[in-house]
Amino acid sequence: MERPARLCGLWALLLCAGGGGGGGAAPTDTQPPVTNLSVSVENLCTVIWTWDPPEGASPNCTLRYFSHFDNKQDKKIAPETHRSKEVPLNERICLQVGSQCSTNESDNPSILVEKCTPPPEGDPESAVTELQCVWHNLSYMKCTWLPGRKTSPDTNYTLYYWHSSLGKILQCEDIYREGQHIGCSFALTNLKDSSFEQHSVQIVVKDNAGKIRPSFNIVPLTSHVKPDPPHIKRLFFQNGNLYVQWTNPQNFYSRCLSYQVEVNNSQTETSDIFYVEEAKCQNSEFEGNLEGTICFMVPGVLPDTLNTVRIRVRTNKLCYEDDKLWSNWSQAMSIGENTDPTFYVSMLLATPVIVAGAIIVLLLYLKRLKIIIFPPIPDPGKIFKEMFGDQNDDTLLSPGCGETRSNPLPWHRS
Incomplete structure (x- = not known):
């Protein structure tokens, strides 16, 4: 009698364990699908799905709802019986919803129920x-x-x-x-x-x-x-550097903006662009009320030429998601002296002409000076020839006869 009693007790224990296990496993069973799934649109692009809990769900189950959009995007497990999404309604948007008893995504939810927005009307x-x-x-x-x-x-x-x-x-x-x-x-x-x-x-x-x-x-x-362009307040040279002060457009914090400074030099005809991520007015060179003012030092700028400065800004990723849209360029401000390039071109062309003229004048002057300092030596032969030649050619006309008569030398006279 003792052995059958032991067998009966063991059988009862197994039944109790099985029953308890069955009760604990019930919540993990697949639950019925949700009911009355509907979709509506609020405002212009806010889509809202709502549903009711499943009928006949296990009383020991703490319901959770598994949902995702098309192609299993944006999966979510939550106890709420609604879900919303802000989405442009240029095409049909569908949501699938199922019920389950845990927040574990690996658990099998109920049969998924789908509801879609109507497609836009028109071609x-x-x-x-x-x-x-x-x-x-x-x-x-x-x-x-x-x-x-x-x-x-x-x-x-x-x-x-x-x-x-x-x-x-x-x-x-x-x-x-x-x-x-x-x-x-x-x-x-x-x-x-x-x-x-x-x-x-x-x-x-x-x-x-x-x-x-x-x-x-x-x-x-x-x-x-897209911010408005900044406003340049002041330009000045100090210790061989160009200092720039400007104010930001309204409605923006300085930490939320990045800057680009462009410097055009009239002599070199080049544009240098400097990217500025952080610009603070902490140096002693900056004077006056610096509240709301941004400062930047531009190195290596020629102070004896005309320098034209422009600035533009854009939002940075510290405060915004987009950093692609630059503002328009600010109104330009210049510092230095504007040297007319045509003057240098004219001087460059005129210099050879002036030098050539000066050389010609110098040569003429040297020739004249040589004549004055070193006069030509007379030729005695030419002098005597001119003297005696003039005497031999000196003839006198005979009075009244038209004949010529030569005057004999003194030693020929009788």
Whole structure:
């Protein structure tokens, strides 16, 4: 009797262990799929998916929801029954959702349920192309685009925009044309806080008649930022170096900008460009009120020639994601004396002529001086010949007869 009793006890223990194991394994079983998955669009480009918990889920399961977009991008496991994404709606966007009992991605979720946004209406070739937006000096945004291939030339475009500081979607009123491009500008300064890293502007361009396909764009406020040009305050030479002082454009911190200084020299006709990452006015050479002023020392500049300085700035990656857009060049400022190059050319051409003339005059003067200092020696033969020749040729006419009579020498007279 003892042995059967032991067998029964062991069997009961195995059953209890099996039952306990079954109860602990239940949450790891595959759960039913989620229900009532739906999708909606808020603002212009904010897509929101919502769903209900699965029916018949295990009571011992702490539900988590596994979701991802097309091509298994942006996987996420979370307890919330909703998910949103800010995405341009130029094509269909799909989300797949499943339920599971853990946060481990390796666990098998339930059957995935998919829900997609409807595709945009209209011919894809009628949508505008090259839609780009730039935030100018953190003050206004300028968007430009090209008409679609299958678009009527008289199409009236409309641009709508939205960002988190707005209570509603607004329409851009300032539509203009620049050659083939069409553009629109709108003010963008009233942000709720100065921390705009997570903010973006949602854009859509379409026509009121509904003949073209809408084109969407999302512009992060940490990129596509173009500052205004800086303002040069002062140039001066000190110890053989050129010092430059300027002020930054408004709305920007100095640590968020990089600089480029261009120096043009009139004598060498060359342009030297200096890249400046950090420029502080800490040297004793800089005087006056330096608040909000940026300083830079340019080495090796010729002080006795005309030097023209220009500066431009761009955002850096310390504060922004984009560092490609340079501002326009600042208004140029010059220091030094402007020497006319035509004067040097004229002197270069005239110098040989002047030297040649001086040599000719000198030679003539030396010849004259030689005659004065060393006069020519008379030729006695010529002198006697002239004297005696003149006497032999001296004849007298006979009075009244027209005959000539020579005067005999004294020793021929009788």
